[in-house]
Amino acid sequence: MDIQPHHQMTTAQQTLLCAMIEKMQALTPELGLTVIEPQGITLIRAESPTERNAIVCQPFIYVVIQGKKASYLGDEKYSYDPLNFLALSVSLPLEAHVIEASPETPYLAIKIDISTEMVSDLLLHLPTLQPQSPSQRGICVCPMSIALMQTIDRLLSVLTEPKHTEVLAPLCIKEALYHALLGPQGPQLAAFASQGRQHQRIAEVIRHIQQHYEQPLDVDGLATIANMSPSSLHQHFKAVTNASPLQYIKTIRLHHAHQLVTVQQTSISQAAYQVGYQSVSQFSREYKRLFGQVPSEAKAS
Structure with missing residues (x-):
């Protein structure tokens, strides 16, 4: 199942997008990730499609x-592009890959980390926003509004001037989240x-699992x-994560082990024990x- 809203880009959005592409090209002269701390911003550039990569993702826009690009939560596929952004409300084990990219037209993206505290603070100023019920997925693809695009464009402008970035x-991040909350997926x-x-109580359980996944649960x-x-x-829990609690724990452990084995080159037995397995x-x-x-x-790959 591929989850992606469909709508046409307006002339105003096309103009904004051209300006954003120009700024992103300047901000990402090299391939890969450019991390901007402590703001929790990651800029991404790729010049070819990528293989599906497993990663435990924290909440972000x-x-x-x-x-x-496409991300996968179990059997669900979430596709996103300049017309649609991806939002993650809780930590989830995803697989993801870039679908469209070339040296002439590189893949360019910005990931902005968000937190429950940031959302809670903004909700104080949005008293008419009614949280959704019953439980829904902790991941969604949302249509890009012109207001959100304008905010991302301003954020990119700020990032081109390092002396302004800290303040x-x-x-800009707060404003971007504000516009995301005003969209159809806001509730x-x-x-x-x-x-x-x-939803909030399930989020608490997910945070507990994230902090203690290597322990008996x-x-x-x-x-x-x-x-x-x-x-x-x-x-x-299954409504939010597309998995039962025990399935989620197992997947989180395996995703962390995958990073240990493939990125940190940890031995297989050590990786197994580090994430909570007693049997290799x-x-x-x-x-x-x-x-x-x-x-x-x-x-070995």
Whole structure:
């Protein structure tokens, strides 16, 4: 299932996009990632399509300025391009790859980290925004509004002037999130920061898993954290993550192990134990089931 809204780009959006592409070209002279700290901004440039890469993603707004990308949450595919941005409200294990890119027309994108606190602060100024119910996915593809494009354009302008970045970039990020909340997916994004709601309680459980995934975890303990019954936790957790709590824990462990094995070149047995597995053989079986190859093949590639 491919989840992507469809609409036509206006003349005003096309003009803005040309200006944004020019600024991004200047900001990303090299291929790969350009991380701008402490603002939590990552600029991305690629000149060819990429292989699907597994990564545990933290909440963000991801705006493609040129090209096209797809992310996968289980069997769900989320496609996004200059007309549609990707928003993540909770930490999720995704696979993603660039679909459209070439040396002549490089893939250009900006990822902006967001937090529950940022959303909660903005919700104080949006009293009419009603969080969505029942539970919805913690990921969505959202149409780009002209107001959001203008804000991203200003943010890129700020980034071209390092002396202004520290003061002005956080203001642009806040404005970008504000416009995202005003869009059609605003209620879905707001739900995860609204105290007492099921989305917010599931988000608390996800944060707990993220912090303790290598430790023994069970559904009863997680249900206590959420102040839900185990069956209710299972229902709402799956609605948000497209996985049961135990499936999510297993996937998070395997994604972290994948990074240890392929990026940090950690030994397979050490990676298994670091993420909470007691059996290397079980780890290898489940790794292959998720990634389509055993850890030794991934390590060698």
